[in-house]
Amino acid sequence: MTAQTASADYCSQIETLRPVLLKYARLQLRNPAWAEDAVSETVLAALEKPQAFGGASQLKTWLIGILKHKLVDQIRKNSRELSTTAASDDGEDLDDLLFAADGHWRETQHDWGNPEDALRQLDFMKVLEACVEKLPGQQGRLFMMREWLELESDEICKELAITPTNLWVMLHRARLRLRECLQMGWFDAAAGGAT
Amino acid sequence: MIKLKITCREATEIILKAEDRTMPLAERLSLRLHHRICGNCRRFARQVALMREASARWRQYTED
Numbered sequence: 001m002t003a004q005t006a007s008a009d010y011c012s013q014i015e016t017l018r019p020v021l022l023k024y025a026r027l028q029l030r031n032p033a034w035a036e037d038a039v040s041e042t043v044l045a046a047l048e049k050p051q052a053f054g055g056a057s058q059l060k061t062w063l064i065g066i067l068k069h070k071l072v073d074q075i076r077k078n079s080r081e082l083s084t085t086a087a088s089d090d091g092e093d094l095d096d097l098l099f100a101a102d103g104h105w106r107e108t109q110h111d112w113g114n115p116e117d118a119l120r121q122l123d124f125m126k127v128l129e130a131c132v133e134k135l136p137g138q139q140g141r142l143f144m145m146r147e148w149l150e151l152e153s154d155e156i157c158k159e160l161a162i163t164p165t166n167l168w169v170m171l172h173r174a175r176l177r178l179r180e181c182l183q184m185g186w187f188d189a190a191a192g193g194a195t
Numbered sequence: 196m197i198k199l200k201i202t203c204r205e206a207t208e209i210i211l212k213a214e215d216r217t218m219p220l221a222e223r224l225s226l227r228l229h230h231r232i233c234g235n236c237r238r239f240a241r242q243v244a245l246m247r248e249a250s251a252r253w254r255q256y257t258e259d
């Protein structure tokens with residue numbers, strides 16, 4: 001195999017992975033233009049330094065790693081806009097729906113069973129992904145920063161110039177919403193299928 | 196002051212906050228006492244733990 005054909009193959013493999021990269025960039029940034037930029041920068045970085053890809057990991061794993069850095073760059077670059085759009089797209093307050101005035105649960109909470117039973121299944125990952133996608137803009141962004149980019153809370157607060165309390169409120173809402181979505185989209189559906 | 200008797204709404208707030216910062220000792224104590232008498236909040240805490248594990252699997256899944 002010549003260097004020429006290897007390189008063409010490398011390019012086409014990267015091109016094939018572009019839609020996947022774009023999917024996660026959009027999920028993180030919630031802004032199509034910024035997502036395009038982050039993906040373009042990722043692809044460019046990969047094309048400029050093919051020697052950096054040692055083949056030790058999968059190409060996709062390597063590219064997602066680069067993308068995560070580019071996404072943090074995008075968040076930094078647009079931090080002003082991100083911190084001001086804060087709670088405008090928040091959606092309804094789930095706490096008030098879940099709890100009665102005296103602070104008790106309105107409804108009985110379900111046992112989700114053994115984690116392995118759900119997590120082993122590929123479909124569960126798809127439902128989870130769909131639920132993350134449905135989170136309102138800023139909630140989704142913060143949830144992804146925390147859970148997918150694995151940033152620490154204080155890092156997120158610093159990057160976006162928001163207070164810890166503000167962050168916890170938004171993550172609280174995001175996690176409650178995600179839980180509702182998983183309950184309906186996976187656990188209720190599974191229970192319905194079993195009967 | 197340590198508040199020993201908390202509502203389910205307060206318990207869920209403590210449970211969720213623990214995902215993003217270390218739980219203060221006083222809250223840990225209130226929560227433990229609350230869990231003794233509340234099955235709903237125990238189940239909620241397990242759901243949150245499952246979601247945490249799910250996030251970890253998902254990170255893996257997005258890279259594979």
